[in-house]
């Protein structure tokens with residue numbers, strides 16, 4: 001998803017430079033209202049079209065603007081018990097509010113706004129107008145130099161159908177568009193609206209803090225793979241520094257004398273991995289077994305998101321699933337989770353209310369086929385429905401694999417309805433209650449860390465972690481490509497640490513990283529086991545060594561070594577990795593800069609260029625503390641970052 005982030009952040013950058021000309025007109029996004037809502041609201045049939053072509057220029061421009069605005073806007077955050085923070089509006093809106101012209105969306109009356117969007121709504125019912133919108137957005141992309149011309153054209157044609165459909169069903173409904181533009185008094189915008197899951201009446205059991213297991217207690221060794229990002233078109237010797245969002249590829253061109261070239265095993269640049277590196281990793285982890293089980297949290301395809309097809313996505317899913325199965329053997333169960341890159345367009349995960357060819361059936365059905373050696377019939381059933389499932393791993397331990405694309409702001413289908421998509425969180429609550437009743441422990445795996453989710457989803461998830469803190473004994477995510485974690489505290493005082501979401505580093509090098517993988521040591525299968533993470537290790541392939549033999553620097557190693565980068569307890573002097581240990585570690589980072597810089601080095605899998613000081617350090621500590629998106633925003637405000645931190649954290653989504 002990096003490309004899109006980069007793409008739209010570039011829009012911000014370009015427009016921000018223009019801000020000095022437009023001093024007036026600060027637009028405030030609507031704070032979320034306090035009343036939760038439910039259900040899909042757009043059931044009424046679309047009206048009949050067609051304005052004459054001459055009337056279409058304004059709609060096309062406005063839709064172009066709306067589309068860009070939507071994708072460059074700042075999320076107003078959660079409207080849950082804590083008050084929503086004041087937000088600055090989308091840069092595009094600020095830019096439009098130029099005093100010289102005397103125009104501001106704030107000056108538009110609610111009825112006028114609704115009238116404009118009603119016209120738009122009708123206009124978009126015609127295919128010709130869809131074409132115009134796509135063309136206009138493509139032109140904007142090219143003229144603003146957001147990407148090169150070919151990338152602009154390809155990405156617009158890839159996104160256009162699904163995106164315009166979602167727009168038609170959501171934003172372009174006058175009440176939502178006007179809520180975003182004029183203010184909350186003029187309507188509601190679904191993607192930021194608050195909602196609440198229902199918890200069962202069963203009271204929360206008393207909490208007993210976990211204690212370290214007795215020496216010699218059994219442990220489980222769990223392999224964790226995430227963000228493989230295999231690039232079928234990776235080409236050693238091609239240029240590693242190109243203009244496109246992804247380099248080291250056949251069409252990246254040949255390196256000139258000043259440019260670096262793609263290495264044999266991978267490259268420190270905006271490049272993904274050749275298949276040989278993925279296979280080499282799998283050979284190495286197979287030899288480093290046995291593994292009690294494997295968690296694999298998604299993002300299989302490369303970052304060439306402007307030119308992906310369903311057929312390619314499915315073939316990559318099959319190739320990698322089969323390779324993992326082949327190398328690890330039939331006796332190891334792999335529990336996969338769905339990443340945001342599995343679909344095309346990237347991030348496009350229509351919830352189950354979308355049927356037919358636009359639904360995710362093409363993807364989930366193939367996943368169910370490929371993953372059937374590992375998953376139960378019941379698990380395959382919910383996987384086909386919404387991309388999530390649960391399975392018992394051992395007596396006393398269960399895994400829940402969440403489809404975190406239903407929490408992601410980038411999933412534009414949530415513009416239509418973002419209320420607990422696919423009822424996934426409500427299903428999670430039922431699953432957890434059943435486990436609590438049985439005295440079973442639960443691990444949650446997923447792709448996008450919950451602290452980076454839409455405000456309301458994140459708030460509800462945090463609430464669930466609080467209620468079931470004695471049942472949920474591990475949370476495992478990926479997606480940021482970096483080695484980090486996020487803390488969960490009790491909701492009342494926000495002081496007692498009660499959970500940690502471990503975020504493991506990627507297999508891919510994207511961007512400037514060594515390839516890597518993670519191993520978790522979990523309290524084992526015995527009576528009274530906490531089933532919590534006791535330790536973890538990170539292994540890397542040092543690319544400088546792998547791509548250059550010492551005796552012949554232009555020749556790569558044939559059998560490169562995957563080496564231990566660090567073991568957490570040893571590196572940080574901890575006894576365990578319980579939530580209290582991780583919280584203590586954060587305090588250490590504040591006081592002991594050497595320990596923090598060590599974390600910074602590990603966070604980038606041993607390949608960093610600069611130390612992280614001052615603002616960088618403060619914002620990273622904020623990130624670690626914020627298992628909930630709201631905390632990140634508040635941290636932001638407390639430190640006077642004016643919203644930049646939360647935005648930057650979402651940038652790490654890429």
Ligand SMILES: [Zn+2]
Nearest residue numbers: 227299479654
């Ligand atoms: Zn990824």
Ligand SMILES: [Zn+2]
Nearest residue numbers: 299339340479
């Ligand atoms: Zn991802």
